[in-house]
Amino acid sequence: MSTLATPTSADLFEIRRNDAPVPDAQREEALAAPRFGTVFTDHMARVSWSQADGWHDRRVERYGPLQLDPATAVLHYAQEIFEGLKAYRHDDGSVWTFRPQANAERFARSANRLALPELSEADFLGAIEALVRTDLAWVPGGGEKSLYLRPFMYASESFLGVRASLEAEFLVIASPVGPYFAGGVRPVSIWVSETYSRAAAGGTGAAKCGGNYAASLLPQQQAYDKGFEQVCFLDAATGTYLEELGGMNVFVVRSDGTVATPALSGTILEGVTRSSIIQLLHDAGHRVQEESIALADLLAGLADGSVSEVFACGTAAVITPIGRLGSETFDVTVADGEAGPVTTRIRDELTDIQYGRAQDRHGWLYRLA
Structure with a gap:
C-alpha cells in the first residue's frame, strides 16, 4: 500500500481551483443517492501531449466543456481510449483505490494499439491522486457507494487525414456512484x-x-x-x-x-x-x-x-x-x-x-x- 508520508507524482500537478464549486448542500444531496455517471465533481485532471514537447502542463482545473475544432482527429477517426476505476472511503475517513497500477498498464497497452502516446504509470497515478485530493468531499461513504474515476485520452490534433495524431489530451473526471444496476445486487x-x-x-x-x-x-x-x-x-x-x-x-x-x-x-x-x-x-x-x-x-x-x-x-x-x-x-x-x-x-x-x-x-x- 502507498502512504502519504512522501511526495508523489500528484505533487507535480498544478491545482487551478474552481472559483464556483457546487454548493455544499447540492453536493450532499447528490452523494445521498448517487446515480451512475450523471453528476460530476468540481474539477478534472489534465495532461497535454504533442510530438514536439511530449507530456506537459500537468494540472487540475475546473470541470467543464472541452473546446474542439470541428476537424479534431478523434471526431473523425475514433482515436480514443479510456479506463475505469473507483475511489473508496473507508470507515476511518481515508480514501483508497484498487489496483490502479493494473489500470495504468492496460491504459498503456490500449494507447499502443490505438497509436496514441503511452502515458507513464507515474502520471496516471498522479492525475488520479491529485484529482481525488482536490475533490475529496465528493467521495461518498456508506453502503456500496464510491467515486467512479474515468481516465481517458483522445487525439486532439485538428486535421483530416488517416494517420496518428501528433497531439493528444489525457484527462480524469470523477462521478459519485452507487450500485451499477438499479435495485442493487440481483440476477x-x-x-x-x-x-x-x-x-x-x-x-x-x-x-x-x-x-x-x-x-x-x-x-x-x-x-x-x-x-x-x-x-x-x-x-x-x-x-x-x-x-x-x-x-x-x-x-x-x-x-x-x-x-x-x-x-x-x-x-x-x-x-x-x-x-x-x-x-x-x-x-x-x-x-x-x-x-x-x-x-x-x-x-x-x-x-x-x-x-x-x-x-x-x-x-x-x-x-x-x-x-x-x-x-x-x-x-x-x-x-x-x-x-x-x-x-x-x-x-x-x-x-x-x-x-x-x-x-x-x-x-x-x-x-x-
Whole structure:
C-alpha cells in the first residue's frame, strides 16, 4: 500500500481551483443517492501531449466543456481510449483505490494499439491522486457507494487525414456512484447475440477504446427491446464460444466447484476485476480454468445441473449474478431471484477488501488521501 508520508507524482500537478464549486448542500444531496455517471465533481485532471514537447502542463482545473475544432482527429477517426476505476472511503475517513497500477498498464497497452502516446504509470497515478485530493468531499461513504474515476485520452490534433495524431489530451473526471444496476445486487437477464460480434482476431478487442463499446450499442438496444438487461457476445470466427458482455467479463461455476472463464485471446478485455476474482477463487481452493467455453456446453450444463452459477464482472458492476440467458433460439433460467453461494462469497470478499473491511493480503489497495 502507498502512504502519504512522501511526495508523489500528484505533487507535480498544478491545482487551478474552481472559483464556483457546487454548493455544499447540492453536493450532499447528490452523494445521498448517487446515480451512475450523471453528476460530476468540481474539477478534472489534465495532461497535454504533442510530438514536439511530449507530456506537459500537468494540472487540475475546473470541470467543464472541452473546446474542439470541428476537424479534431478523434471526431473523425475514433482515436480514443479510456479506463475505469473507483475511489473508496473507508470507515476511518481515508480514501483508497484498487489496483490502479493494473489500470495504468492496460491504459498503456490500449494507447499502443490505438497509436496514441503511452502515458507513464507515474502520471496516471498522479492525475488520479491529485484529482481525488482536490475533490475529496465528493467521495461518498456508506453502503456500496464510491467515486467512479474515468481516465481517458483522445487525439486532439485538428486535421483530416488517416494517420496518428501528433497531439493528444489525457484527462480524469470523477462521478459519485452507487450500485451499477438499479435495485442493487440481483440476477440480471442476458441476451446472447447470435448476429453481431464485438471484436475479431487482430482487432481492438483487448484495448479499452470507445469503438468497441459503440459496436455493442445496437445489440444492447435489441436486448433492451426484448426485455433483457445486457448482451453477451460470441466469438467472431465461429459464433459458438462465449466472449464477454458489452462491458463485463463472464464466469461459469460448475457443480464440482471448478470455475471457468473465457481465455484471453486478444479479442476480449483483460479485466482488472476478472484477474482479481481469479486470484480470490484460487485462494478459496477453486480450480479456475481459462478456456474456450462453448455456448452449447453451457446450455447443456444448465440443463443437466453440472453448471450451477453464471456471473459477470467489471469495475462498474463489481460482480453481478446472471439469472437468465436468452436468444432467438433459447430462453433459460440460471438463477431464480438470488445470487449463488460462490458468486455471493467472492463478491463479498472483493468488496470487503475494497472498502477496507477485510485484510488486503495481496497489496491491492492504493491510498489516495
